[in-house]
Amino acid sequence: MKIWEKRQGEIVILSVEGRLDATTGAAFEQQVAPMIEAGNKNILLDMAHLEYISSAALRRLLLLAKQAEDAGGRIALLEIQSSILEIFEMAGFTYLFPIYMDQEEALRSFVK
16 A cells, blocks of 8 residues: 655645555554644545555544544545445445545535
């Protein structure tokens, strides 16, 4: 798994590539949780290059979303591949995370 970080104002955009599973999910959480604790509570996860996500990684993502929500922010998802989207749909996560296919639309959704 590889993660690239960039910022658009107060929004952190994380591009995730590869596999997000039990092993890499822990590293992902260790990278993202401190960001939220430091006040970077609005996160856009670009999943265009994510090849796989496990149920263990889904749980970690859910915990991070709860942490962001408790801080007054949220996690939104961008450009999920159809195979990954099917997993989110089966797990009921499409109701928990806003999902966008257009980055500009996703960024505008954070503006209140």
